Amino acid sequence: MIAQDAPGQTTPGQDERYREKMRKRKAAQDLEVASKTIEKGLLIVHTGRGKGKSTAAFGLLLRALGHNWRVGVVQFIKGAWSTGERDVLEARFADLVSWHTMGEGFTWETQDRARDVAAAEAAWAKAKALLDDPGIKLVILDELNVALRYDYVPIDDVVATLMQRRPGLHVVVTGRNAPPALIEAADLVTEMTPVKHHFEAGVKAQAGIEF
Amino acid sequence: MIAQDAPGQTTPGQDERYREKMRKRKAAQDLEVASKTIEKGLLIVHTGRGKGKSTAAFGLLLRALGHNWRVGVVQFIKGAWSTGERDVLEARFADLVSWHTMGEGFTWETQDRARDVAAAEAAWAKAKALLDDPGIKLVILDELNVALRYDYVPIDDVVATLMQRRPGLHVVVTGRNAPPALIEAADLVTEMTPVKHHFEAGVKAQAGIEF
Numbered sequence: 393m394i395a396q397d398a399p400g401q402t403t404p405g406q407d408e409r410y411r412e413k414m415r416k417r418k419a420a421q422d423l424e425v426a427s428k429t430i431e432k433g434l435l436i437v438h439t440g441r442g443k444g445k446s447t448a449a450f451g452l453l454l455r456a457l458g459h460n461w462r463v464g465v466v467q468f469i470k471g472a473w474s475t476g477e478r479d480v481l482e483a484r485f486a487d488l489v490s491w492h493t494m495g496e497g498f499t500w501e502t503q504d505r506a507r508d509v510a511a512a513e514a515a516w517a518k519a520k521a522l523l524d525d526p527g528i529k530l531v532i533l534d535e536l537n538v539a540l541r542y543d544y545v546p547i548d549d550v551v552a553t554l555m556q557r558r559p560g561l562h563v564v565v566t567g568r569n570a571p572p573a574l575i576e577a578a579d580l581v582t583e584m585t586p587v588k589h590h591f592e593a594g595v596k597a598q599a600g601i602e603f
Numbered sequence: 604m605i606a607q608d609a610p611g612q613t614t615p616g617q618d619e620r621y622r623e624k625m626r627k628r629k630a631a632q633d634l635e636v637a638s639k640t641i642e643k644g645l646l647i648v649h650t651g652r653g654k655g656k657s658t659a660a661f662g663l664l665l666r667a668l669g670h671n672w673r674v675g676v677v678q679f680i681k682g683a684w685s686t687g688e689r690d691v692l693e694a695r696f697a698d699l700v701s702w703h704t705m706g707e708g709f710t711w712e713t714q715d716r717a718r719d720v721a722a723a724e725a726a727w728a729k730a731k732a733l734l735d736d737p738g739i740k741l742v743i744l745d746e747l748n749v750a751l752r753y754d755y756v757p758i759d760d761v762v763a764t765l766m767q768r769r770p771g772l773h774v775v776v777t778g779r780n781a782p783p784a785l786i787e788a789a790d791l792v793t794e795m796t797p798v799k800h801h802f803e804a805g806v807k808a809q810a811g812i813e814f
Contacts (some may be wrong), residue, residue: 395623405778406716407715407716407717408718410714411714411715411783413717414714415714418650423810427805428802428805428806428807428808429807430804430805430806431806431807431809432801432806434801434806434809434812436812437798438655439798440794440796442794443659443791443793444649444655444659444662444795446662446664447659447662447666448654448658448659448662449662450662450665450666450793451655451657451658451659451660451661451663451664451665451688452658452662452664452811452812453662454662454664454665454687454688454691455658455661455686455687455688455691455811455812455814456660456687456811457687457691458686458687458688458689458690458691458692459679459687459810459811469655475666475669476665476666476667476669476670477662477665477666477669478669479669479670480665480668480669481669484695500787503621503622503625503626503629504618504621504622505617505618505621505622506618510661514666520619529811530811545808562811562812566706568714575798575799577801579799579804579806580654580799580800580801581797581798581799582653582654582655582795582796582797582798583653583657583796583798584659584793584794584795584796585651585794585795585796585797586784586792586793586794587648587650587792587793587794588786588789588790588791588792589791590643590645590791591747591761592638592788593641593644593790594638594639594640594641595639595641595642595643595790596636596639596640596641596642597636597639597658598642598645598661599670600666600667600670600672600740600741600773601645601647601663603666
């Protein structure tokens, strides 16, 4: 029987090797942690074709609530339907969360460019107001990348405004196809990549998972 | 001046092309949506070296709370420190969230394989109890992939147990290096890929972002 196949059972030699390996790893890790000293508000971008871009932003929002932060959310595209996260935040955290669903639904639902542009411009004006609110510590600009891709709002203004934000303010921008200028300006960029998707197996969008 | 550079301004021709493009896109989208008819509890895996794996799981948890679901969480590795999400859920959603932080910290902190294995086995026993609880609709097994990678719990038992779960029960497994057998069994797998990380620029782990 190979030792690795027997969880819970360790030999003295295996145990010592494990301890030595982890001791080295801890030393490296401690050095690594000690080398990071800067505190700053981060510009965070979640992009890519995979799921989890908005969901991870709302996970950060939940974490922020645990620190009693005030948080602002602007949704640039979504709008036509209710979501679980919005419902629970409006019902239970209205004191901490300023939530603005400004989109009119997916771009292919409205089929009217002038209307889409007007909605995105109103969303961006709301975003600027939240960025200027000194009581807010985290601003989520959900699907802003989509509005940028369709040129609904000007990328130069967005990047300049985000770069000039208050020190300490964290901002999360989500959506596919993050523009290069935004990635360049960001502190943390994660790409969500689909490996396998249940829609391809005929499973529909379900409450609690997709909305 | 190029029309695309002028958000908010559209010419009649551009507007018509836009409408036509979006009309086609909506038709394709409607067909696509109509073709998905299956409802089922999903086995979801968040893996990869990037950030957002656990955070997206907790974003799903927030969404689930909006649908008034009961949710179970087992943390296999993390444990030694408090996090914002845990604090707020224990304070405000104790009725809906059954939260179990069973790890003893990162593996390189304990430096004791037998202790790590014992902690992971206890976590897996707790996970099985949550999977068997008919009132729970979502179970998050945070960092289970790490416990699988170090052989703290047997992959065969984990995959068999997850495959045999109640219909309708959603499960999210997080952590780097998801094993191939788990990916094979899953309905939805997303890889979080780091594009840019603020730790590399000397920024430290900060409240509200990392914990």
